[in-house]
Each structure stands twice: as C-alpha cells, then as structure tokens.
Amino acid sequence: MKIAIIGAGAAGCFAAANIPANAGHEVRVFEKTGKALQKVKVSGGGRCNVTHNCFDIEELAARYPRGRQFLKKTLHRFGPADTIRWFESRGVQLKAESDGRMFPVTDDSQTIIDCIWKEMMRNGVQVQYNKSLNALESRPGGYTLRFADGSTYEADKVLVACGGFPKDEQYAWLRAIPQTIETPVPSLFTFNLPGNPVTSLMGIAAEVSLKIAGTKIREQGPLLITHWGFSGPAVLRCSAWAARELHDRNYTFTVLINWLKDKDDDTLRTDIKRLRTEEGKQLIDHKSPFGLPRRLWEYLLQESGVPEQTRWADLTAAPQNKMIENLLRQSFTVKGKTTFKEEFVTCGGVRLKDIDPATMQSRQHPSLYFAGEITDVDGITGGFNFQNAWTGAWIAAQSMVKEA
Template sequence: MINKRLVVIGGGAAGFFCAVNAARLHIDLEVILIEKSSKLLSKVKVSGGGRCNVTHNAPDILYMSKRYPRGQHFVKKAFNRFFVPDTILWFKERGVSLKAEADGRMFPVTDSSQTIIDCMLREADKYGVKIRMNAAVTAIIKDGDDWNVQLQDGSSLKATYVCVAAGGYAQVDKFTWLKAAGHQIIDPMPSLFTFNMPGNPITALMGISVEEAMVKVAGTKLLEKGPLLITHWGMSGPCILRLSAWGARELAAIQYQFVAIINWLPAFNENTLRDEIQGLRFSLGGQKMHNKNPFGLPQRLWQFLLQQSGIAEEIRWADMPSKEQHKLTKLLTAMECPVKGKTTFKEEFVTCGGVQLSEIDPSTMESRLAPGLFFAGEIMDVDGITGGFNFQHAWTSGWIAAQLGQKA
C-alpha cells in the first residue's frame, strides 16, 4: 500500500539516482520526479564528449576528496557511505560495465552516454517512478508533517519527503524558493570555464594540444599542470578547466581579467632551460631551428614560438643570437597571455555556490533545518574539477538521499 510520497526536484544525474534508488528501497513509497525542462539527464548526455565520464578511478577517499575545490570535508564524510567501487558495482549489476582510462576517468565500455541514460530510464520504469516534465517549482512549503510543492502552472504536489536535485543555478535569484524554505545560499559562480584571449596571435594555432603544460595565474597562488588545448578564442583543456575550478571565486572577483603564465615545458624553469639550450647549440649546431624541435612540442607551436622570438627560418642552432635565445627561453617557460573573459566549457556548465553545507547532514543529505527535506548534487555548495568528480558526487548524494534519513 502506498502511504508515503517522495518528490524529487530535478531530472539530472543526482535526481534520477535518488528517485530510482528510493523507489527500489522503499516499497511503500510513491516517487515522483519533476523536471523543469523538456530534457532528462541532459548533462549526462553531453559529458565526456558524449561518452559520459561516470566517475574517477580514485585509489581512496582522501585522494578523491582533494579534487573538490569546495566541499572537501563534506564529500569525504559522504564517500564513506557510497564511493567509487559502489558506483561501479551499482552499474555492473544493471548490465553497464565501466572502464578506466590512463588519466583515471571512467566511462561505460560502450563509450556512449546513452548507455547510462537507458539504464536510468529502465530503473525508473522498473520501480514505477513517475516523471513529470516542464514542471518548474515555485515554492516548497512545510504543511504539518508534510510538504507542499508548488509548481509554475498553479498546481501543487503533497509530499512526505522532498529531495532538491535541481543542479547549479547561475544567478542567485533562482534560489529564491529555497531561501524561502529557510536555507542560506552561497552566491553561485561559474566553475569549469575556458580562458578567452582576444587578439592573441596564438589563437591561429586552434586545435593544437600539448600533453603537459603548466599554467599560473599571475599575482596569485593558482597553478595547474596538465593537457592544454589552444582554441579559436584562447585556451582550454583539463589544465585550464582545473585552474578555473580552483580559482572560480578569485577570478570572478577580478572579472576574469588577468595574465596567464604558460610553461610549455614544465620539466624546466628559465634557468635550467637556458643551460639545456646552451647544450643544444653544440649538439644540434648545424641544424636549422625551424626544422629541428628537440622538446617534443607540436611542430606548429614550436615554429610559432620561434617566430615570436624573432628567430628567422634559416637560423641554425649554433647561430642563434643571445637576445633571441633569451626571448625563446622566456616564451617556452613563462609565456604571458592576457586573459579577458571566459567561455563556458561546452554544455558541461558547473557552478560553485549553492545551499550552505553546514545546513545539511552529509551522512543523510537531510536538511538540518527542515526534517524531510533532502539535497543531492550540484544544488549544494560542492563542486569538483573535471574528470568524473562531479558525477561521483551526484551518485553519492543521490544514493544517500534515497535512504530517506536512514543511517547505515
């Protein structure tokens, strides 16, 4: 007999995971999932270039928790209840095998996000989760022991429990209905964005990637190493995205106007590279610099850096003037690129900010202020760097919220 109802607000990864697990675990529970748009699991669809970066092959909870610029302590506690091996097993039991790539990212073996979407929809169908689309929430109001979920079309749903898994909002005014329920909201800011470098000649090299570069934001402690991609508007790639996540608030405060310092050869600094180049002048002396690239950089990037240093095409290693040598050393290890603005990384929009974590119990995902109100996913002030971390938080918080307050 159905005598209790859970309303899940949000049809993304966290919302679906909460809904299908709650419906499976509580046989006396009616589960209704409401989504404000006409699309379900839209971030799952586009994640990882359409492959869905489900989670990260982390060795332990401590390693994993350090990949969250905001919410480290919170996720560390939550991961003790549901972690990467639990995610892998959950999907495996439902016919979806995951594989780990060299950088730790984990994908379905099919390399298709549709595999994950189909799995979720099958589970929802199997356990009778009711799905309502184009249903935007305007208020959640405590009504005795129950909740009243009010929708934009004027209708309302009575619920024993509510789980808010509405994702991250870009503007603080979108949180008004949660503030009205008594929760503090940390102002949202974009995270995981690329750097715009308007007018920089390096954008002519769009499409070129470097396996490992080191990027620093001048005047700050922000520093990251990793793959870097040159785009037609500036720079992207895991290195830039991680830097944007760690610097989300700091970079917003300076309105995304700063200087990025690029070291194309992180194994060297200016001094050690100067010594290395001195040696190359002897060992490669008779060879033309434009033809011979001893550092493994993409050829077009190497030639671009030589041109920017004023080194003509016919110059041989032995004949490089000292002034140009100094310029090249500087460009290879500390190239200054002014950044003016940001671009959202594809459709994988992530925000920092959201419901204040001190108001949520990480072992249950239940509001400390309002019993029966739960949270899952990015609506909370938790965000991870790129690499499967945000999805793992979605699965973990969704699974915990689905327990409806039951501790292990």
C-alpha cells in the first residue's frame, strides 16, 4: 500500500514515525519547502514545548478556543501521558515547568526532531522536498497527487498534514475535492500600539490581568512590552480566544490592563491609605510599593499626573484617583497585530464535522485523512497545538495501517 503524507511538519512526520516498517507499506512525505519540522525547531525559543502537564481531558480540551468537543474524543486515544511515554520509550525524557509547559530535559528542540526522524528512517519513510501540491484528484482505489513541478504520485491513502494557511485561496486545492473549509484567520499574535508612549518601556515584563473591552475575554499572566506594543503569554492567549472577533474588528480594539493582576479598587485604596500613613514622608516615585519594575512605576505615575518629588502624605485626590484607574484599568487602543515570531498559528481549516475523530478520516472521501493545524483546531500557547498534532497524527497512522 502506498501512503502519501502532505507536509513534513509535526503532524506529518509524527504520523510517518508511527507507521511500522514491517507493515509493508511505502510511505512518502511530501514537503513544499526544503526543510522538515521547522516549527518544531523554533518553538519554545528553540526548546520545543512538546506538550502540557495536564492529564484531565475536560481541563485539557478547555485550552482550545476551537475544537474542544472534537478533542474530547481524540485526546482519550492519545493524550499528553501517551506523548510523554512515546518519547521516553525512545530515550527522550521530558520535564514540566511551573506553568505546565513540558520540554525535553536537554532544552533543545533538536532532541525532539532527532527522535522523530530516527523513527521515520527506521520505518523506511521517504521524504521529498520542494514538492508543492497543486491538486489532489480522486481515482479508483486512491488519489493522484499533482505537484507544481509537474510530477505526480499515485497513492492508496493520503494524510493531509500540511499545517494551516493564512490565506483562504491557499485552500483552493482542498475545496476542489470538494472539502468544506472554515475561513482561516490568524491566532496567537501580538498587539500593535503605534505611537503609544508605553513602547518606550520595551523589554519590561509584568504579571497582569488583561481584558479586551466589549468582550468577556480576560487572561492573566506575563505581559511583555515591546517596541511595537504588547506580547507575552497573556496577550497571545487573548489573541487565540478572540481570533475571529478581532479579525472582524480589523484588529482595532481597546485592551484594558490591570498592572496589579488581581487587585481591585477596595484593596488598592486600602493599600494607598496605609502608604499615606506609614510611608507618608517617602517620595512616591522613590520605589514601587507593588512590585512593579521601576521604569513602569515611573511611567504610570507620569500618566496619572503625579508630580515628581510628591510624597505619599501629599498625594491629592485627583492624581490618586487617576493612578488607581491606570493601575487597575489602563486603556490602550490596539491598531494592528504582529505574528508571534515564526510560530504561526491559524484558526480555521478543514471543518471538524467532516472528520471522524476515531480515525481522522474524511467522512466524505474514503482513504483521505487529516491531522494537525490543517483542521479547525487551535490551542493557546503552552504545548497545546503540538499535542493536537501528535494526537491526530497517531490516530491517523493507526487507522491507515489497520484498514490496510
């Protein structure tokens, strides 16, 4: 049997690594670029955030803005515990960090790449590069793959694992099958604040609570100020949950920042009252009483109209109220987005109700399978998108071999 895998990314290569050589199949992976596993290489700052330290399926599925119900069915088949066992049984130990992200103990993504690649080569997988697919044509007993270089390949089974596409027209070859595609829009992106003075604080990070005005979307966690705006886990998670809504707003919206994370008005007013009593003679800008970076604290005081050399005992009502507002609900107008490094993620893709979660096979097209980001599944940051790739790829590999 001839199995064609479209895409040499996480899902495609992991599927190939799970099709045993003794099954007697010819497995070919077709990659449109000149390299394999590139997103694995750059993820997690080059460390590869393999999965997440979460083993409750309900809780795990809740980390995916799109695809939650589908994943409740697939993650039972191959979840984070299975991912850990798969790599550890091949000599790669994983470790969990305090936020739940899991990395190889080597802190090197090449460890993950080498492990998957070794399994692929052991299985006799052939990888062909610079093979951009133009058309996928059904034929009796299988499919004909037509590539941009004019070559073709006859396959009995096809796994589409080429990742998500940023532009709708890039799905034309799938729509022609025909296959319903949920319109793609970016997920996991940073917020642009053109001309905002906060960008002068680039490089400063803080633990915040962040809310997108006019929505119920709220996140807590690290925020990083950059020369173009806001980045960091809290921002990226918000971008994932609000991906379609922010797209509809043309990425122009208001974000509210609580720089003190979980403090509220009553608590903060009590703190300030105490400071006026206990630290009355101290200059307000001398040090931050709330653990904020010094430069950020000075910026917030300036934005609140607190004069330099003001002592806590001399703080008047107007700047105090403005300071409270800025500390708990500072408003920023976002105009535009920036893709997060090279870890591009989209929401959208192959409609999930067209895929059988037990096999990852198309419900309309026999012997056609989907795995990874090509499906309308995307997770927040923390290893969730890779886990979806491993899960779908493993199920598809098992299903293709079993049916054969």
